[in-house]
Amino acid sequence: MGTRRTSEPSEEPSEGPSEGPSDEPGVLTIGELATHVGVTVRAIRHYHQRGLLAEPSRDGSGYRRYGARAVADLIRIKTLADAGVPLARVHQLLTSGPEAFARAVGEIDQALQDRIAEFEHRRRQLAGLMAGERLVLAAEVVELLDRMSALGVSDRTITLERDGWTLLMALAPESVAKWAAEKAAALTDPDFQQIYLDWEEAYDWDPNDPRLAALAAHAAAYLEHPAVPLPDPDPGLAAANALLAAQLAAGSPAWRRLEELVRDQAGSPAF
Amino acid sequence: MGTRRTSEPSEEPSEGPSEGPSDEPGVLTIGELATHVGVTVRAIRHYHQRGLLAEPSRDGSGYRRYGARAVADLIRIKTLADAGVPLARVHQLLTSGPEAFARAVGEIDQALQDRIAEFEHRRRQLAGLMAGERLVLAAEVVELLDRMSALGVSDRTITLERDGWTLLMALAPESVAKWAAEKAAALTDPDFQQIYLDWEEAYDWDPNDPRLAALAAHAAAYLEHPAVPLPDPDPGLAAANALLAAQLAAGSPAWRRLEELVRDQAGSPAF
DNA sequence: TTGCTCCTCACGTCACGTGAGGTGGC
DNA sequence: TTGCTCCTCACGTCACGTGAGGTGGC
Numbered sequence: 001m002g003t004r005r006t007s008e009p010s011e012e013p014s015e016g017p018s019e020g021p022s023d024e025p026g027v028l029t030i031g032e033l034a035t036h037v038g039v040t041v042r043a044i045r046h047y048h049q050r051g052l053l054a055e056p057s058r059d060g061s062g063y064r065r066y067g068a069r070a071v072a073d074l075i076r077i078k079t080l081a082d083a084g085v086p087l088a089r090v091h092q093l094l095t096s097g098p099e100a101f102a103r104a105v106g107e108i109d110q111a112l113q114d115r116i117a118e119f120e121h122r123r124r125q126l127a128g129l130m131a132g133e134r135l136v137l138a139a140e141v142v143e144l145l146d147r148m149s150a151l152g153v154s155d156r157t158i159t160l161e162r163d164g165w166t167l168l169m170a171l172a173p174e175s176v177a178k179w180a181a182e183k184a185a186a187l188t189d190p191d192f193q194q195i196y197l198d199w200e201e202a203y204d205w206d207p208n209d210p211r212l213a214a215l216a217a218h219a220a221a222y223l224e225h226p227a228v229p230l231p232d233p234d235p236g237l238a239a240a241n242a243l244l245a246a247q248l249a250a251g252s253p254a255w256r257r258l259e260e261l262v263r264d265q266a267g268s269p270a271f
Numbered sequence: 272m273g274t275r276r277t278s279e280p281s282e283e284p285s286e287g288p289s290e291g292p293s294d295e296p297g298v299l300t301i302g303e304l305a306t307h308v309g310v311t312v313r314a315i316r317h318y319h320q321r322g323l324l325a326e327p328s329r330d331g332s333g334y335r336r337y338g339a340r341a342v343a344d345l346i347r348i349k350t351l352a353d354a355g356v357p358l359a360r361v362h363q364l365l366t367s368g369p370e371a372f373a374r375a376v377g378e379i380d381q382a383l384q385d386r387i388a389e390f391e392h393r394r395r396q397l398a399g400l401m402a403g404e405r406l407v408l409a410a411e412v413v414e415l416l417d418r419m420s421a422l423g424v425s426d427r428t429i430t431l432e433r434d435g436w437t438l439l440m441a442l443a444p445e446s447v448a449k450w451a452a453e454k455a456a457a458l459t460d461p462d463f464q465q466i467y468l469d470w471e472e473a474y475d476w477d478p479n480d481p482r483l484a485a486l487a488a489h490a491a492a493y494l495e496h497p498a499v500p501l502p503d504p505d506p507g508l509a510a511a512n513a514l515l516a517a518q519l520a521a522g523s524p525a526w527r528r529l530e531e532l533v534r535d536q537a538g539s540p541a542f
Numbered sequence: 543t544t545g546c547t548c549c550t551c552a553c554g555t556c557a558c559g560t561g562a563g564g565t566g567g568c
Numbered sequence: 569t570t571g572c573t574c575c576t577c578a579c580g581t582c583a584c585g586t587g588a589g590g591t592g593g594c
Binding site: 556 | 573574591
Binding site: 027028032033036067068069071072076079080082083102105108109112113115116119120122123125126127128129130162163164166167169170171173 | 298299303304307340343347350354383384386387390391393396398433434435437438440444
C-alpha cells in the first residue's frame, strides 16, 4: 500500500499505458526480469536477437527497461521452450491466432507425455544395464545359455556363445528364436551333449593333437544321422553364417583343425 | 541352425575370439550395427572420434567391421547417452569399476526421475498458459481483480491493474499478498469505491476538464481520513513504487493532471 | 574507490547433422 | 550401369555459455 509519500500504484484507479499494453515504458531491468521469470540474462538477449521478444525502450544509461507485457511474453516463451518447442516454432506460435495456439499447445502437451513415457522406458533400460546384458538377447537365447551353464559348459564358452548370438541378433533377428529353440532341442540329445562338451575341452589343445581325429569322426557321424532333423538350407542367411563361422573359428587353432577334419570326413563342405 | 553347407555358429561349441572378447575380428558393418542398436551411423563415428567406442578392424575395402563386443559397448553408450549423461561422463563410466558404475547409474536414475517430475510440472504450466495468466499472479490478486470486475470496473482498467500487479510480483513478491489484502479492504469502503470509479471514468477526459478539480478534492480529503489506516512508510519499496507510478501515469493526461491536483491540495508529495 | 549490473561483439560448446567428393560391392 | 553403403574432411546447427573490454549508479 506504500505510504503517503509514494503512490501505491493500485491505490488509485491505476495509471495506464500510453498507447497500448504492448509498449508501456519499462520499469524492470533485464536482471530483474530474468530472475523473476527464471531465465538467464543471456537467454533474454538471445530472444531479442531471434525476434521472439520485442526490444523494450532504453533508459538514460542505455539499459533495457521492461514492462508487464514483457513479463507475460517471456513466461510464454519460457513455458514453451521448456516444453521442448524449438524457438523458431515458438515464434510462429506467438504470432498465430488463439485457435492455432490452442491446437499447438495440445500437441506440445502430447509430446511432453510421450517424453515422460520415453524417460520411464529409459529408466527400465538403465535397470537392465545393471542386470547384465540379458535384455540384448531374446528370452529363448537366455534360456539356452542357462541350460548350457547347467550342463557344465565353461564361462568362457558361454561368453563365446553369447557373443555369437548377439551378432545373430543384429544380422537376422527374426530367425534367432527359431535357431535357439532348435539348438535347445539338440542339447537334449546325450550324443550331441557329449560332442559339445568334447569340443569345448579341445579348445586349448594343440592343433596336431592326435585325439582331434576321433572327435571329428564323432561329429561327422552325428551330422549324417542327427537326432533332431536339420532344417532346409536358407540361402539368404548363408552369407551371415559363413561370416560368423570365419570370425568365431579364429579363436582356437584346434577348432580350426577340427572343422577341417569334419569337412574332410563328411565328404562335404559341412562348415 | 543354417544348413549342411553353412555352419550354424552355435551348432558346435562355438568358435571364439583370437585373444580376448574385446577385439575379435568383426562381422557387422557400421550400418548394420547402427540399425540394430538404434543409433545413426554418424553417431557411431562420433563415438569413435570421442574415444568412447574403440575403432574396430577394417576389412579389405577399408570398411569398419564390428563384433559382439561393439554391440554391447554401443548399447551401454546409447543407454547412458539417452538418459542424458554427457558423453565425457559416459567415457569415465565405461572405464570405471563396477562399484562406481553402479553408484553412478543410481544417480542417473534419480536424475531421470527428477526430469520426469519436471516434465509433469511443465505440463501443468502449459495448462496454465491456456487458462490465462492467473498463475503469474498471487491468489489474493486474482481475487482482488475479480472483485473489481464485479464492482463494474472496465476491462481496460482491469488490464492496467493486472499489469501493475505483475510488475509488483517481479519487484517485491513478498509484499504483494499484503498489499492486495489492504486494497481489497479499502474497496469495501463505499467512499473509496466511488473515488476509484470516478477516476476510472476520467481516464479519457481532457486534462483541462473542470470536473477534475472536484475529483482531486474528493481523493485528497479521503487521503487525509482514510477508512482503512495506511501502513507506515517502507523506504526500501519507495523507489519501486515511484517507478511504477511514473510508468503508469504515462497512460492518461487526465490522470497526470489529477495527480498534480491531489499533490497540490494534500499539501504533500502524496504520489 | 569498490562492487554490482548493464552494454555489445564474438568466439566456444555440445552432440551430432549435412553436404562435398570419392571409392567399393552387387 | 545404377543404386546403395562405405570412407574422410569440414562446415553447419541449436540454444545459449562465456569471456573481452567498457560504461554507469550507489
